[in-house]
Amino acid sequence: MTSPVPPFEPGGLFVNDRQRGPLLERLSQELSLARQRKESLALLKFNLVRFRQINADFGHAVGDRVLAEVYQRIAKALRETDVLYHLGNDEYAVILTRLRIPQAPELAIRKILHGIGENIEIDQQVLSVSATAGAAVFPEHASDRDSLLKAVDAALLIARERQTSYTLYDAGTRSEDIRQAELKGSLRSALDGGELMLHYQPQLNLQQGVLCGCEALARWKHAEMGWVSPELFVGVAERAGMIDSLTYWSINVALREWFQFCIASESASVSVNLSAQLLHSPELVPMVEHAVNIWGAKPGSLVLEVTESAMMINPQTALRTLHQLHEMGITLSIDDFGTGYSSLTYLKKLPVSELKIDKSFIFHMAEQQQDRRIVQSVIDLAHTLDMVVVAEGIENEQILNMLVAMGCDYGQGFYIARPMPAADLRPWAQSSPWRMPKEVMSGLLSNA
Numbered sequence: 001m002t003s004p005v006p007p008f009e010p011g012g013l014f015v016n017d018r019q020r021g022p023l024l025e026r027l028s029q030e031l032s033l034a035r036q037r038k039e040s041l042a043l044l045k046f047n048l049v050r051f052r053q054i055n056a057d058f059g060h061a062v063g064d065r066v067l068a069e070v071y072q073r074i075a076k077a078l079r080e081t082d083v084l085y086h087l088g089n090d091e092y093a094v095i096l097t098r099l100r101i102p103q104a105p106e107l108a109i110r111k112i113l114h115g116i117g118e119n120i121e122i123d124q125q126v127l128s129v130s131a132t133a134g135a136a137v138f139p140e141h142a143s144d145r146d147s148l149l150k151a152v153d154a155a156l157l158i159a160r161e162r163q164t165s166y167t168l169y170d171a172g173t174r175s176e177d178i179r180q181a182e183l184k185g186s187l188r189s190a191l192d193g194g195e196l197m198l199h200y201q202p203q204l205n206l207q208q209g210v211l212c213g214c215e216a217l218a219r220w221k222h223a224e225m226g227w228v229s230p231e232l233f234v235g236v237a238e239r240a241g242m243i244d245s246l247t248y249w250s251i252n253v254a255l256r257e258w259f260q261f262c263i264a265s266e267s268a269s270v271s272v273n274l275s276a277q278l279l280h281s282p283e284l285v286p287m288v289e290h291a292v293n294i295w296g297a298k299p300g301s302l303v304l305e306v307t308e309s310a311m312m313i314n315p316q317t318a319l320r321t322l323h324q325l326h327e328m329g330i331t332l333s334i335d336d337f338g339t340g341y342s343s344l345t346y347l348k349k350l351p352v353s354e355l356k357i358d359k360s361f362i363f364h365m366a367e368q369q370q371d372r373r374i375v376q377s378v379i380d381l382a383h384t385l386d387m388v389v390v391a392e393g394i395e396n397e398q399i400l401n402m403l404v405a406m407g408c409d410y411g412q413g414f415y416i417a418r419p420m421p422a423a424d425l426r427p428w429a430q431s432s433p434w435r436m437p438k439e440v441m442s443g444l445l446s447n448a
């Protein structure tokens with residue numbers, strides 16, 4: 001290996017910048033050659049697994065020697081026509097030119113990974129290193145330089161996500177995986193960097209026409225993808241082990257913003273959704289206790305919503321957690337009621353004081369007698385069990401009036417108000433036809 005492999009330089013940000021330029025330039029040249037010759041080429045990227053740990057355990061000098069050794073081992077596995085770059089930190093890129101057989105990228109990756117995986121001896125210490133790789137092929141996966149770079153990054157991301165040693169790009173079947181993997185990467189920075197926010201959907205005491213609380217709903221505006229649905233990113237947070245942080249953040253923000261709006265009102269509560277996974281986490285109870293103490297909230301004014309299906313995953317643990325929260329004075333609510341399979345025996349044991357009827361039963365109540373009957377049965381069931389009942393998804397006046405007549409206690413829906421940022425609550429309350437509790441009124445007057 002002579003000309004294709006530039007001399008190794010230890011990792012660091014500047015190397016990153018210096019080496020990416022030459023890679024881009026060389027990739028453009030190789031692509032135009034491949035186009036002229038009607039040949040294929042592959043771009044491979046390699047990342048060392050837990051390289052930070054090597055730096056932390058053995059120091060940066062050893063870390064740099066490992067990087068240099070890996071570079072030599074990759075170089076050794078290549079042909080003269082291939083090109084290798086160290087992109088900085090623990091990242092390497094390889095251009096495999098003049099591919100003869102479709103299996104060539106995979107064979108090369110295996111050979112390289114095998115080489116990297118052999119023990120490295122530095123100062124009588126034996127280190128074991130492994131790498132993750134992604135590959136994309138021109139023209140099969142991408143027809144120009146930028147899409148080839150994107151494809152290889154996506155393949156590498158998927159390999160890391162699936163914890164496999166390498167992945168070849170596959171546009172059709174993997175686009176959802178790529179999205180998920182990308183979301184996972186950016187959700188962490190979104191949590192730290194303020195891209196996440198809560199929107200609040202007001203809830204009314206239907207029998208009195210008075211605002212009684214709101215549901216806090218997480219929102220994420222991704223810098224490139226725009227609004228990401230909460231169902232999608234909550235799932236991502238669960239799989240990425242970030243659901244604890246997301247929920248802790250939600251409860252704290254909800255308590256702060258909502259009570260700023262209604263001045264620690266005793267008659268208005270804020271509801272936060274709990275992911276199924278958290279019911280089985282030992283972190284949940286101390287986390288809630290901490291948040292309630294920080295904001296000096298009356299525990300009863302925080303409502304935690306849990307879906308029926310979440311409780312049914314492991315009913316015994318769920319029951320224990322719910323009892324602990326109940327003993328702290330937290331109000332518990334069953335969300336999307338009617339869509340799960342909780343038995344009446346189980347329901348009777350739950351320390352829950354609120355049932356939220358799923359919006360799918362509310363949407364068509366006006367036309368569908370069966371939905372009306374189900375809603376009436378849930379209202380009666382809740383009252384029999386000394387629970388209150390909330391209807392979600394009230395989209396028009398007719399449905400609101402029906403629910404009032406049927407004895408439903410509380411309600412929320414687009415007809416009353418759509419979820420809105422905390423800053424919009426005050427203007428909404430000032431112009432709303434619904435009555436506000438006296439604490440909210442005095443807050444509105446004193447801030448006028």
Ligand code: C2E
Nearest residue numbers: 217218230231234250273274275393394395412413414415
């Ligand atoms: P959910 O808890 O059942 O929340 C109610 C959903 O119904 C919200 O959707 C709300 O915007 C929507 N909605 C309310 N009124 C109406 C209406 O009149 N018509 C229609 N069509 N929709 C209405 P959103 O905000 O998209 O949230 C979807 C789900 O994502 C939530 O369902 C909840 O399960 C989950 N979610 C949202 N925020 C969080 C969070 O902070 N943590 C967790 N774990 N889950 C969350």
Ligand code: MG
Nearest residue numbers: 215273305335
């Ligand atoms: Mg909810």
Ligand code: MG
Nearest residue numbers: 335336358392
């Ligand atoms: Mg719901």
